Amino acid sequence: METIIILLVGVLVSVATYLLLSKNVIRVVLGTALLSHAVHLLLLTMGGLKRGSVPILGDQPETYTDALPQALILTAIVISFAVTAFFLVLVFRTYQQTNTDNLHELKGADNE
Template structure:
């Protein structure tokens, strides 16, 4: 199971890299969002997927699933949500003020 997820992470990371390298700003934003998902998935897989039961002390169970990676990705998801939202708004604002969403046209200022 872990192997499949890791392969999926690989696919997501390569997609994200492809998008990040494109000229279009919206694709770049989507690239960062997909990269964040890939890494969340990796973080969860690193703790081992469902090795035991719910991490609550009980009588019958003796192996527990590690709850920490889930707490970590929950935090990371919130952060990635905030960052992506901010980045999207910024890209839209830049589009409004410069009239372009092409990274090559947003190169450094010409006045130097």
């Protein structure tokens, strides 16, 4: 199961890299969102896909499931949602001011 998730992470990172290298600003924002999802899956896989009991005091099960990776991923999801929302507002305001979403035109590069 972990091998399949690692392969999925690789596919997500490659698609995100392709989108980040695009000229369109919306694709860049989507690339950052995809890259953050890939990192979330990577953190979950690195934490281990274990089966066990809930760590409650008083019970005596053999294995416990570590809740730290899930807590880190939940925090990262909230932060990445806020960053994506900020990027989208920034792109919208930039498009309103310049009437373009092409990165080369925003940078002032010559179009040949």
